[in-house]
Amino acid sequence: MRVLLPARAPESVARQLARDKAEWVRRKLAEFRARTPPERRWVDGETLPWLGREHPLRVTASEATAGQDDARLREGAWLVRLAGNPDGAERAGRVRAALRRACMHMAREELGRRASGRARRMDVTPSLVGVKSYRSRWGSCHADGRVYFNWRIALAPEFVVDYVVTHELCHLVHRDHSPAFRAMVEQWMPEWRAARAWLREHGRRLEALDEPAGC
Ligand SMILES: [Zn+2]
Structure with missing residues (x-):
């Protein structure tokens, strides 16, 4: 932590300020983390809430290339079925998009x-x-x-x-x-x-x- 003081302020003042403010800084950081949505990779086992309850993701890929991605909440889990078998960033993006459509609906x-x-x-x-x-x-x-x-x-x-x-x-x-x-x-x-x-x-x-x- 950096403490900026007027040039003639004694060093003890800086130390005292740092001590006083450390708790405040820790609390603000914790608050910021609470407000930031957790990073998600959109893979099996991650959870997404519905009406405040977390439900795990179950992602399956059907080899059929035709058809649409589909997501639904069934028996306490988000079942996501992808058409084709995309990987990497495309897969994550399509899982998220399918869940978003389902949630809006x-x-x-x-x-x-x-x-x-x-x-x-x-x-x-x-x-x-x-x-x-x-x-x-x-x-x-x-x-x-x-x-x-x-x-x-x-x-x-x-x-x-x-x-x-x-x-x-x-x-x-x-x-x-x-x-x-x-x-x-x-x-x-x-x-x-x-x-x-x-x-x-x-x-x-x-x-x-x-x-x-x-x-
Ligand atoms: Zn109002």
């Missing part, structure tokens, strides 16, 4: 089901519930009653998913984040604080299926 159903169940109980009526591939938000609610969710949220634990669903449905009644809005969220999702904290701390994990950023 599953998220549309999962979030649609949760939103309609909650909307009924909350006595609100979205005109449409859909998913989008937002980069920096978890959902949106439009003036005409359309509600969209970031499909990646379906990878998060259920209480987090339900918080995002509840949050957007409350916007059908209150367009802003006023005290009345927050009271409505509190009524239907008392654990909203924990969910929001989870998103702040672990939100980046939900980007697991995104294309890795170029170097």
Whole structure:
């Protein structure tokens, strides 16, 4: 660690500062690692979460060159079948892409089901519930009653998913984040604080299926 001080500051001050700050630096590094999605190679035995539970990957390659890559969640495992037998970077990229397509599709159903169940109980009526591939938000609610969710949220634990669903449905009644809005969220999702904290701390994990950023 480097400590920069005014030229005439005694060395003991530098040592004291380094000691005081070491813990802070360690904590910040740990936080940064928690926010960065783990490096994945998209091979057998790695795991990918769905609704907060980790499921192992089982990748098989069919020799048939025709057909499409396919991925599905069956009996607690992600079954990925590749057409042909690609290797190396192509194989990893195709496993990721097949899982991404599957998750987007599953998220549309999962979030649609949760939103309609909650909307009924909350006595609100979205005109449409859909998913989008937002980069920096978890959902949106439009003036005409359309509600969209970031499909990646379906990878998060259920209480987090339900918080995002509840949050957007409350916007059908209150367009802003006023005290009345927050009271409505509190009524239907008392654990909203924990969910929001989870998103702040672990939100980046939900980007697991995104294309890795170029170097
Ligand atoms: Zn909002």
